[in-house]
Amino acid sequence: MSTAANLHMANSFDPARARSLSAADADLVARRQRSMGAAYRLFYDRPVHPVRGEGVWLYDADGNAYLDAYNNVPVVGHANPVVQQRVAAQLGVLGTHTRYLGDDVVDYAERLTGLVGHGLAQAVFVCTGSEAVDLALRVARHVTGRSGVIATAHAYHGTTAAAAAISPSLGPNNPIPTDVELISAPDLATESPEAAAAALADRVHAAVAALRARGVEPAALIIDSILSSDGLQGTSPGVLGPAAEAIRAHGGLYIADEVQPGFGRTGAWWGFPGQEVEPDLVVVGKPMGNGMPIAALFSRPEHLDRFGADMRFFNTFGGNQVSVAAGQAVLDELIDRDLVARAGTLGAAMLGELRGIAEAAEVVGDVRGSGLFFALDIVNDAGLPDATRASAVVNRMRDDRVLISASGPAANVLKIRPPLVFDETHAPRLLESLTQALRVVTRA
Secondary structure, three states: OOOOOOOOHHHEOOHHHOOOOOHHHHHHHHHHHHHHOOOOOOEOOOOOOEEEEEEOEEEEOOOOEEEEOOOOOOOOOEOOHHHHHHHHHHHOOOOOOOOOOOHHHHHHHHHHHHHHOOOOOEEEEEOOHHHHHHHHHHHHHHHHOOOEEEEEOOOOOOOOHHHHOOOHHHOOOOOOOOOEEEEOOOOOOOOOHHHHHHHHHHHHHHHHHHHHHOOOOEEEEEEEOOOOOOOOOOOOOOOOHHHHHHHHHOOOEEEEEOOOOOOOOOOOOOOOHHHOOOOOEEEEOHHHHEOEOOEEEEEOHHHHHHHHHHOOOOOOOOOOHHHHHHHHHHHHHHHHOOHHHHHHHHHHHHHHHHHHHHHOOOOEEEEEEOOOOEEEEEEOOOOOEOHHHHHHHHHHHHHOOEEOEEEOOOOOEEEEOOOOOOOOOOHHHHHHHHHHHHHHHHHO
């Protein structure tokens, strides 16, 4: 499999490889492909067809329960009753846009910026993480008067035209424009955190030089604070700090993409403080509304004030009252149930268990993790990345009704990322399924 493979190709559905689909599901797949087209992809050799969810569980029409150890969007659990009640109540009262005066969105902005801190005192609400990234790029380019952007070589930042232009993981046919320069992410399997940090900063300097050789000045460096699509290479503290200093030395801004690490995933509210980074701009999305469409850009006031004074911007339903009700409910659940701290303590325990499993499995190379976000490198007999084996593990676990994914530049990195309501009672099921899948793949 190409290292430029699609973001989810390691565990995506291929009709030619479909196994044991019911007649009804086979028909549904055919209808889906006719009516929705090739852009919509399915996971797994045998697609999962859930009809309801609860907490960390998804259920199919036959009542079979699947342990969800992948989905970060329902951060406080599928069908969370608090989110459901708040959204339903607000739907019956008011749902309109932010160009009218209202308490809801202001209260939420104040609460969020208080949690983010670090001088990021203003928020702009949009509907998706892609829109937040798009806006962050617009702000950075406007306030610097420059166009150049540096991103990592297998990053995923979104699907708008601007966000896709800095998302090389979308595949080899996704064009990267000349005002974008890509740099290799750290490789924590082979580099110490200190060496990785220094080398990444050197690559930022080199990228600036490459942009300038094309007549482009750097506006921003954007990095996912946990480097998820690059193979979860942001799990060691301080790896990104020198890179942020490097872009600032050249007059650019640092954008922290917190769509995946944010809202407690790493055992802290945000990923960037652990990376010793003080961002100029921060983008958040997916888990923010537990599935409701809401995302945000956080900014230092001097940047948004300048942008807002010069540019007309609005997002019709970004920050609408219904989505804000979901967002407030998510914050309440994270705080009231102490889910952020639990992600840290449970994640540390699970990381130890995963490393023990890896030691006994010939097909596992490096194991990394931060909070409830884990990566296992699947390798061949020569120790090289093996996407085929990674896909086999993912699909074997799916057959065991435990859901994970695979990602990374070579599509060989197992990606384990359950909702934060995942707890000590669920961990043994995940660990046992992974152990069995690795044994099967090792024998194959």
